[in-house]
Amino acid sequence: MAASASPLVEFRGVEKRYAAGAAAAVAGLDLAVERGEFLTLLGPSGSGKTTTLMMLAGFETPSEGDIYLDGRSLADRPPHKRNMGVVFQNYALFPHMSVAGNIAFPLRVRGIRGADAAAKVEAALALVRLEGLGDRRPDALSGGQRQRVALARALVFEPDLVLMDEPLGAYSRLESPGENSPYSCGRNRFHSPAARALSFSASICGHSCHRLFWSWTKS
Ligand SMILES: Nc1ncnc2c1ncn2[C@@H]1O[C@H](COP(=O)(O)OP(=O)(O)OP(=O)(O)O)[C@@H](O)[C@H]1O
Numbered sequence: 684m685a686a687s688a689s690p691l692v693e694f695r696g697v698e699k700r701y702a703a704g705a706a707a708a709v710a711g712l713d714l715a716v717e718r719g720e721f722l723t724l725l726g727p728s729g730s731g732k733t734t735t736l737m738m739l740a741g742f743e744t745p746s747e748g749d750i751y752l753d754g755r756s757l758a759d760r761p762p763h764k765r766n767m768g769v770v771f772q773n774y775a776l777f778p779h780m781s782v783a784g785n786i787a788f789p790l791r792v793r794g795i796r797g798a799d800a801a802a803k804v805e806a807a808l809a810l811v812r813l814e815g816l817g818d819r820r821p822d823a824l825s826g827g828q829r830q831r832v833a834l835a836r837a838l839v840f841e842p843d844l845v846l847m848d849e850p851l852g853a854y855s856r857l858e859s860p861g862e863n864s865p866y867s868c869g870r871n872r873f874h875s876p877a878a879r880a881l882s883f884s885a886s887i888c889g890h891s892c893h894r895l896f897w898s899w900t901k902s
């Protein structure tokens with residue numbers, strides 16, 4: 684992403700009402716996120732964390748205000764053109780696709796196919812320690828394994844920004860990410876931005892955050 688004086692992400696006067704006359708799920712949100720910044724949103728259930736994240740990713744539209752990426756309004760930019768990796772709160776894996784198919788999906792929509800895509804999928808599976816499970820369907824995985832597929836799918840295309848909505852709740856090794864954890868392995872094996880992102884998320888959640896919104900950018 685080109686260097687620029689604008690914050691990487693900026694919410695300006697953002698409000699979200701899911702229906703006319705309904706209470707605001709998000710109100711008066713002004714927030715700037717700088718390049719390389721690591722941001723966690725903490726708040727009680729229903730306080731608008733997921734709504735905020737979905738507006739940034741492009742799956743929800745603000746009722747008022749606007750969101751800027753690198754100084755440019757995101758109002759007319761669809762999700763797949765925002766280059767953001769998203770781990771959804773419920774993972775949102777495609778049940779009819781294999782694990783490998785799920786991870787390959789964001790590559791496919793970006794026109795990456797064949798051997799290139801296969802190599803990236805294999806690397807992503809290794810990053811989250813799911814080697815050999817590419818042919819399984821999501822319903823044949825444990826909750827923690829599903830969560831790791833969602834992580835791999837969010838990271839496989841090396842996004843500019845990663846948004847994770849409580850991404851690590853089902854991951855049992857957070858307290859002591861060791862040599863076998865996807866997080867430390869990611870850091871050791873990959874020098875990609877995505878791998879560094881993973882090591883960061885492990886350290887934050889080690890402090891027992893239970894509501895997490897997290898972002899990280901390529902420098
Ligand atoms: N699709 C929707 N239609 C109508 N209301 C919604 C919708 N999604 C969320 N809301 C409402 O918007 C408010 C904020 O919800 P949101 O999911 O953003 O909260 P949250 O902070 O992520 O909560 P949690 O910690 O429980 O995940 C809640 O009152 C919720 O009921």
Ligand SMILES: [Mg+2]
Pocket residue numbers: 732733734772848
């Ligand atoms: Mg939520």
